[in-house]
Amino acid sequence: MDSILVRGNGPLNGQIPIAGAKNACLTLMPATLLTDEPLTLTNAPRLSDIRTMTQLLGSLGAEVVPLQQGQVLALSSHDISNHTADYDIVRKMRASILVLGPMLARDGHAIVSLPGGCAIGARPVDLHLRALEALGADLELRDGYVHAKAVGGLKGAVFEFPIVSVGATENALMAATLAKGTTVLKNAAREPEIVDLAQCLRRMGAQIEGEGTSTITIQGVDRLNGATHPVVTDRIELGTYMLAPAICGGEVELLGGRISLVEAFCERLDAAGVSVVETENGLKVSRKNGRVRAVDVVTEPFPGFPTDLQAQMMALLCTAEGTSVLEERIFENRFMHAPELIRMGAKIEVHGGHATVHGVEKLRGAPVMATDLRASVSLILAALAAEGETVVNRVYHLDRGYERVEEKLSACGAHIERIKA
Numbered sequence: 001m002d003s004i005l006v007r008g009n010g011p012l013n014g015q016i017p018i019a020g021a022k023n024a025c026l027t028l029m030p031a032t033l034l035t036d037e038p039l040t041l042t043n044a045p046r047l048s049d050i051r052t053m054t055q056l057l058g059s060l061g062a063e064v065v066p067l068q069q070g071q072v073l074a075l076s077s078h079d080i081s082n083h084t085a086d087y088d089i090v091r092k093m094r095a096s097i098l099v100l101g102p103m104l105a106r107d108g109h110a111i112v113s114l115p116g117g118c119a120i121g122a123r124p125v126d127l128h129l130r131a132l133e134a135l136g137a138d139l140e141l142r143d144g145y146v147h148a149k150a151v152g153g154l155k156g157a158v159f160e161f162p163i164v165s166v167g168a169t170e171n172a173l174m175a176a177t178l179a180k181g182t183t184v185l186k187n188a189a190r191e192p193e194i195v196d197l198a199q200c201l202r203r204m205g206a207q208i209e210g211e212g213t214s215t216i217t218i219q220g221v222d223r224l225n226g227a228t229h230p231v232v233t234d235r236i237e238l239g240t241y242m243l244a245p246a247i248c249g250g251e252v253e254l255l256g257g258r259i260s261l262v263e264a265f266c267e268r269l270d271a272a273g274v275s276v277v278e279t280e281n282g283l284k285v286s287r288k289n290g291r292v293r294a295v296d297v298v299t300e301p302f303p304g305f306p307t308d309l310q311a312q313m314m315a316l317l318c319t320a321e322g323t324s325v326l327e328e329r330i331f332e333n334r335f336m337h338a339p340e341l342i343r344m345g346a347k348i349e350v351h352g353g354h355a356t357v358h359g360v361e362k363l364r365g366a367p368v369m370a371t372d373l374r375a376s377v378s379l380i381l382a383a384l385a386a387e388g389e390t391v392v393n394r395v396y397h398l399d400r401g402y403e404r405v406e407e408k409l410s411a412c413g414a415h416i417e418r419i420k421a
């Protein structure tokens, strides 16, 4: 298994291009199952999760051809020859559940294994299932699989999500595009990835209103057509690299970044004393004088502070002046990076959904272990600012969500290299 070696060495300066969003792309890809015409996605990120989705769609009879070194994906589901999403693929990635809504909507039946994914709490899929049931699906859970049927097709309905769920909103939104009549999704997620999905579906001929607000209305149509759609910028990759100059000092421009994608996060950076300026090409982030200030953070659904940036923000706050409290409200058990940061000299106490971070002047390099995707990159950020050498083990998590990390950070002067297993 590969590991990453980092030698902490002062300020970073330069530019980092931000890729298309993993989470948006993983939702857009299954949208191919809604139509027999080609769907082309541009600005796709090159990540192992995208390859896993390619494999899953391939197993269902769809074709996914990566073009331009994987930055363009040409998808086609002329024929869905297999309606079963097998455990062996689904267990690798939770987003696999997103094939359920589209297959069910197009062909009236689907069998999908219950998913695995990052070990950050229980993460059930009950809301996905309840939303599809509201649209008239008959569901049965048997042997670890969801067996879904919609004889005569799905029917539009009003469904209110009891809690905000990104994935469940996406599954329901895709399914509703081909349901008969009108669907109203209330308490829907408002994430930029949902807006991106709705825009793509609209290009495919879907009738959708209200994406980006908590009520989305979908007028079902008989069929969808092909389209070409650019994947939205990855706001989590953006926020992650914004933290690099915040932690190490220096000035880095994040190409393709926009404040509107990370507003709540920028507000916390500002409170911590990190400067963020929108430029013609993206966002310029700098920290020039002294340590950052401690700030409190509460993770919330969009437009709140994203849970997917909590681990990275904790890395920053480890060296802040003062004490910060981070509250994780989206997932239980999402502080697994804390014990690893403690190995690097951080002072952190975790009590249930809260972590209290007492800032220290310097972290020290140490061998650490990546436990999930965002945790692994938080350790790399911490290592960039630490004294001495850090080896981050088990980086396969990292490769699920970040392309060419070593290259992007080295270009700004970081000492970081991959050690091949």
Ligand code: UD1
Pocket: 023, 024, 026, 094, 095, 122, 123, 124, 125, 126, 127, 128, 129, 163, 164, 165, 166, 167, 168, 306, 307, 308, 330, 331, 332
């Ligand atoms: C998506 C993202 C993930 C991100 C998360 C929150 C993808 C592939 N993944 O995950 O990276 O961390 O949004 O921004 O886009 N819940 C239920 N039942 C369900 C579904 C969710 O109880 O059926 C709960 C979850 O356990 C969690 C909360 O709802 O506490 C929000 O989860 P959700 O927004 O669905 O996250 P994901 O779609 O899994």
